Amino acid sequence: TTEIASLEAQLQKLDVSTPIPPYNAADFLVNPIDIYRAYLADTVAAILPIVNPQLVYDSIQWTNNPAHGDLIVVTPKLRLKGTKPAEIVVNLVSKFPPSKLFSKPTASGIHLQVCFSPETLPQLLIPYILDRRSAYGSDAVAGLRDRSKPTSAKKKIIVEFSSPNIAKEFHAGHLRSTIIGAYISNLYKIMGWEVVNMNYLGDWGKQFGLVAIGWERFGSEEAFKNHPLSHLLEVYVKASALFKKEKEKVEETKARKEDTSELESQGIFAERDAFFSRLEAREPDALALWRRFRDISIQRYTEVYARLNTFFDDYSGESQIDPKTIDKVQRLLTEKGVLEESNGALLIDFKKHGAKKMDVAIVRNRQGTSTYLLRDLAAVLEREEKYGFDKIIYVVSSEQDMYLQRLFKSIELMGFNTLASKLQHINFGKVQGMSSRMGKVELLGDILDKCGEKTHEKMKENEVKYKQVEDPVTTADTVGISAMMVQDMTGKRVHDYPFDFERMTSFEGDTGPYLQYSHARLCSIMRKSGYTNEDLQKADLSLLREKAAIETLRLLAQYPDVTHTAFKNLEPTTIVGYLFKLTHQISSGYDNLRVVDIREGRDVSIARAAYYDCARQVMFNALSLLGIKPVERY
Ligand code: ARG
Numbered sequence: 001t002t003e004i005a006s007l008e009a010q011l012q013k014l015d016v017s018t019p020i021p022p023y024n025a026a027d028f029l030v031n032p033i034d035i036y037r038a039y040l041a042d043t044v045a046a047i048l049p050i051v052n053p054q055l056v057y058d059s060i061q062w063t064n065n066p067a068h069g070d071l072i073v074v075t076p077k078l079r080l081k082g083t084k085p086a087e088i089v090v091n092l093v094s095k096f097p098p099s100k101l102f103s104k105p106t107a108s109g110i111h112l113q114v115c116f117s118p119e120t121l122p123q124l125l126i127p128y129i130l131d132r133r134s135a136y137g138s139d140a141v142a143g144l145r146d147r148s149k150p151t152s153a154k155k156k157i158i159v160e161f162s163s164p165n166i167a168k169e170f171h172a173g174h175l176r177s178t179i180i181g182a183y184i185s186n187l188y189k190i191m192g193w194e195v196v197n198m199n200y201l202g203d204w205g206k207q208f209g210l211v212a213i214g215w216e217r218f219g220s221e222e223a224f225k226n227h228p229l230s231h232l233l234e235v236y237v238k239a240s241a242l243f244k245k246e247k248e249k250v251e252e253t254k255a256r257k258e259d260t261s262e263l264e265s266q267g268i269f270a271e272r273d274a275f276f277s278r279l280e281a282r283e284p285d286a287l288a289l290w291r292r293f294r295d296i297s298i299q300r301y302t303e304v305y306a307r308l309n310t311f312f313d314d315y316s317g318e319s320q321i322d323p324k325t326i327d328k329v330q331r332l333l334t335e336k337g338v339l340e341e342s343n344g345a346l347l348i349d350f351k352k353h354g355a356k357k358m359d360v361a362i363v364r365n366r367q368g369t370s371t372y373l374l375r376d377l378a379a380v381l382e383r384e385e386k387y388g389f390d391k392i393i394y395v396v397s398s399e400q401d402m403y404l405q406r407l408f409k410s411i412e413l414m415g416f417n418t419l420a421s422k423l424q425h426i427n428f429g430k431v432q433g434m435s436s437r438m439g440k441v442e443l444l445g446d447i448l449d450k451c452g453e454k455t456h457e458k459m460k461e462n463e464v465k466y467k468q469v470e471d472p473v474t475t476a477d478t479v480g481i482s483a484m485m486v487q488d489m490t491g492k493r494v495h496d497y498p499f500d501f502e503r504m505t506s507f508e509g510d511t512g513p514y515l516q517y518s519h520a521r522l523c524s525i526m527r528k529s530g531y532t533n534e535d536l537q538k539a540d541l542s543l544l545r546e547k548a549a550i551e552t553l554r555l556l557a558q559y560p561d562v563t564h565t566a567f568k569n570l571e572p573t574t575i576v577g578y579l580f581k582l583t584h585q586i587s588s589g590y591d592n593l594r595v596v597d598i599r600e601g602r603d604v605s606i607a608r609a610a611y612y613d614c615a616r617q618v619m620f621n622a623l624s625l626l627g628i629k630p631v632e633r634y
Contacts, residue, residue: 014120016100023057031560032128047095069113085110122544129614137563138190156194159185161395165202166297167211167232169442172431173397181395182310182627201317203294209276214239228296243268280369304445318375325378332414361406391422398427429496437501454505455480479516482628486512489572510580518583520634522616529595529609539610548589
């Protein structure tokens with residue numbers, strides 16, 4: 001294809017023989033390191049008595065530590081009988097021919113360590129990145145892929161995330177789900193999947209009955225008009241307070257294993273359940289109230305999600321499930337003999353189905369109304385009908401680990417093994433002390449406001465710089481939100497972390513503001529240089545010799561491998577950790593790699609600018625992948 005041809009033309013200029021040797025799993029148009037892997041595999045295969053060079057290609061790994069080279073050949077994987085791996089390595093070192101692409105390799109036990117030649121790396125990599133720009137690191141861009149390979153139809157995924165409950169607090173669990181979910185959605189998109197962002201609202205159930213009970217007593221049209229979300233929350237909080245004593249009594253009684261039906265048939269308990277029964281019976285009055293609350297919540301949420309760069313394709317929710325599908329689920333479970341009756345309720349005893357730890361779960365309430373689990377089961381069937389997905393990822397806190405296991409197991413028990421295998425739970429740990437450190441916050445908008453305010457305060461501390469920022473309030477908002485997001489994505493998902501308001505908004509250390517600052521600095525270098533993209537395309541990159549630049553380029557070359565690793569583990573920290581490594585490296589080179597007013601002359605200046613523009617582009621791509629809006633001035 002023409003894209004491959006232009007790569008090969010470039011290689012020929014560097015005196016590298018072409019065509020690029022083909023290997024399975026090599027994607028030369030997407031990953032520049034694959035080009036190196038292919039030539040390395042050929043070189044190694046020519047030295048050793050090897051029949052199948054693909055075996056060599058598959059034994060090459062990239063390294064996390066630049067001191068260990070850029071690529072290593074793991075020689076035991078070559079499966080050469082009769083020679084010790086360490087001896088193979090020594091043999092390879094002594095016979096490795098001089099190369100335009102590689103420096104002389106070194107031996108490290110069973111590993112052959114190979115470095116990209118600093119002579120040719122800039123000329124190979126910089127045009128590669130500048131040709132791809134925002135597509136660098138992604139697999140998805142049409143026309144970029146090697147067209148000689150069969151392209152399978154796009155796969156479809158539903159990423160279900162955020163999913164707050166109407167009239168209730170937007171807590172740290174919803175916040176993390178929103179951040180991690182958006183990231184996973186972005187990842188699947190750049191890997192060429194068709195992605196549906198779904199918000200599964202908690203807008204049904206007995207809890208919604210409680211909101212309605214509260215509205216009758218404490219609702220104010222005036223307050224609802226002015227601040228709908230906070231007023232609904234206020235109503236819910238008051239209703240819960242009213243309900244508290246009754247609820248405790250029922251729980252105590254349950255704990256004593258005594259019957260609670262008497263207690264549940266009176267007071268707020270009965271009122272709440274009656275309202276939910278009216279909803280499930282689709283009574284117009286009840287539905288009208290529910291719809292008002294739902295519509296305004298979606299409208300307000302959409303505005304706030306935009307500040308997080310997050311958009312949903314489908315605001316589904318527990319309320320949206322068709323009662324017919326609910327009945328179908330019940331019928332299927334009954335037919336499979338897994339539903340049991342107990343005290344008027346219907347349940348699944350997972351212990352009887354090879355899942356001891358999952359214990360028992362109620363599927364239908366004693367009042368005949370549906371449960372969270374029953375609605376979720378029906379939702380799977382409806383999503384299959386509507387979207388025909390290849391996969392659903394549920395981004396939900398670890399607190400619901402058991403719940404989601406039950407959900408997936410129940411799909412299996414209905415006889416849908418293939419369907420069940422398409423469902424995946426991505427979980428995450430808790431945030432400690434968010435409210436206590438930020439002051440009382442209960443709505444997403446308030447959380448974001450606080451992050452912006454705090455960052456604004458910090459920006460004011462540096463008066464000179466502050467005066468240069470054009471729109472400090474907007475910048476503070478964006479940077480403050482990235483501060484919070486980077487804090488959230490720095491550790492592994494499953495780990496709990498303490499909310500540290502001071503640290504996360506600091507400009508020093510591995511923080512969001514530091515990343516934003518580094519990106520803005522690169523933007524500023526490009527602005528001040530005044531070079532056009534055309535100038536950069538024509539740069540004489542053989543002039544780029546400084547060690548600091550080469551070290552950065554070695555990291556930039558890894559970016560496609562990094563996004564592929566992230567795609568496998570779905571850990572935001574894979575990208576965040578890479579970004580910190582990269583920014584530290586770029587920063588260490590500023591003094592020796594100045595662009596404006598340098599005595600080395602214009603050609604060197606342009607070569608350096610091209611280098612900085614690649615660094616800026618990769619930072620931009622990685623920040624965007626995380627769902628962060630990169631700022632240009634700050
Ligand atoms: N609304 C739920 C909550 O706040 C989360 C929904 C998770 N998704 C699901 N399909 N159950 O706890």
